[in-house]
Amino acid sequence: MCVFQSTINYFPEEVLEHVFDFLSSHRDRNAVSLVCKSWCRVERFSREKVFVGNCYAVSPERLLSTFPRVRSLTLKGKPHFADFNLVPPDWGGYLHPWIDAMVKARANLEELRLKRMVLSDDTLDLLAHSFPSFKSLVLVSCEGFTTDGLAAIAANCRSLRELDLQENEVEDRRGQWLSCFPDSCTSLVSLNFACLKGEVNLAALERLVARCPNLRSLRLNHAVPLDALQRILAQAPHLVDLGTGSFVHDPDSETYHKLKNAIQNCTSIRSLSGFLEVASRCLPSIYPLCSSLTSLNLSYAPGIYSNELVNLIRHCKKLERLWILDTIGDKGLGVVASTCKELQELRVFPFDPHGVGYTAVTEEGLVAVSAGCPKLNSILYFCQQMTNAALITVAKNCPNFIRFRLCTLNPTVPDAVTQLPLDEGFGAIVQSCKGLKRLSVSGLLTDQVFLYIGMYAEQLEMLSIAFAGESDKGMLYVLNGCKKLKKLEIRDSPFGDVALLADMGKYETMRSLWMSSCEVTLEACKKLAMKIPRLNVEIINENEQMEASTDDKQKVEKMYLYRTLVGPRKDAPAFVWTL
């Protein structure tokens, strides 16, 4: 019997490799490596970009033996709830072992993207000295380093193209890290230091910008005043992405006049952010940019008042991404709805999460945007109140949501009109949005909402739950129903041992589970750890007496479990107990 074998089986390896070159997603590369043995081998030895979603699921050595040609590494460390201060400092997520292993293996590291990792100046120094082709460093929500570490990168990475610091905790050492870029450094394409708190050497910054003709993305910190911005823009009219520092000046001055001219020459700017300090009378200078903007982030600009925000947004007809503060108000969101017809992603952050008695945004703003922006697919919405009716309308208007995160400022607030739980509203969202991958629920919620989520959220990969549900049934609906669930994080909800232990094998299909201030006992955690040995079940207990105590019935304050190929980690601090 003759079995037809496709010609692709006879492709020389370099041709197969060339096809794989055009597959950028790690999911696609993982798929092709499973097709057959020869594809697996070719893929392994040609993969340059590697994604590691949990730094403790695999070891650096294992990474290097699997993908010896790795050049670009993405690493994620702490769990997401670390952003809400639920993970104690020194929990882990250290970069050093990875750099160390790469140095020993003589890997040709060119790009490093880190999220919620801890790295020291020594590690940055080692990195800077070990990889001559190093091009790109992107740090998001990282900590442990100072501006001295940045100085080492600046001084030694001869091919540096990108230094992107987003929301990191960086100690300022009052050094001159920006001055450490040598005169020979002309390769910068992207420089973002908006999160740095300290002063920068403005002259060094201006000279750096002047000698980097390929600079396309520049985000300044608050210490860069408007007159420096004007001089910088005059040198860099080809910028595509700009984050201003301080935007305060006398609008009648010559400097301001020069700034207006410089801005008018910047015809390529599509993305704008910053305004960390702002004088509203200076805002009209950026109006010429607005009509071409596709991305606008004013979430760090509390100095822009609602009516000015609205005036600005009226000019932004091409906006695809908008991040703002809730000072915009429902009326302002109405203007967004009528102006920004291309809008895909909206994030509304709370100006003052603990403020008393001031109106943030309500369900009205959300409904308006859902009605006016047909391409909306991603939302993060901090609001004062919500109703089921509004959520049902939003679900009808926007069936294409991929990410839907709602955060009521009072976590258990009921429907503002009916005083009922918000189960039906979220139920409508999951039923309508068949492609929903990420969901955060809030407000008063019973087990019913989880029944809906389990039933309808077939593509859901990440779910965040806080102060919700009534019994184990809630969590069980989710675990049984959401087949594609990868990350589940729960806090302050009445889910306990029955839910945790009902389907222990499920956790091997997920990246991680976080449960804090729930009803789970130590006994159940121990059972789970014993039954499924390839999970690391970590008990985080700042009260160190937990290990010594023999009471297994006590409730566990914080539990974080994740599947791993490499067993319990060796760098866990004293307050983390791996069962």
Place this chain on the structure above:
Amino acid sequence: MIVLNSSDGATFEVEESVAVQSQTIKHMIEDNCADTSIPLPNVNGVTLARVLEYIKKHAEAKDDEEGLKSFDAEFVKVDQASLFEIILAANYLDIKGLLDLTCQTVADQIKDLTVEEVRAIFNIMNDFTPEEEAKLRNDHAWAFE
């Protein structure tokens, strides 16, 4: 004019300035191996004709970006077997643009497919044992996703 002979005996005439888009042919000409005609035993007539169509178009319409884009899009609308023959020819003849275009096309067909779907579409036999496959799937999913 250069004469090219396919593996199955067909002959094609093409201008030298067009033919040198193939690095392989270019080197043969430079090394004086192109006296009467250039034999291409690795490329059959049908495929060679298609390849010549590509390089001729890319020579004449060199500056017409839009035109070339739509030509390329139409060019790759062929059956799988033909596409693979063109890839092998582009590789042998070392024509970068054509190789990139055709490999990208195959990659686009692979995007977002499951493993089983990839095997089916390209008729590839799975030579992993079930245990090997399960372990590999696991390792990749746990570590690299």
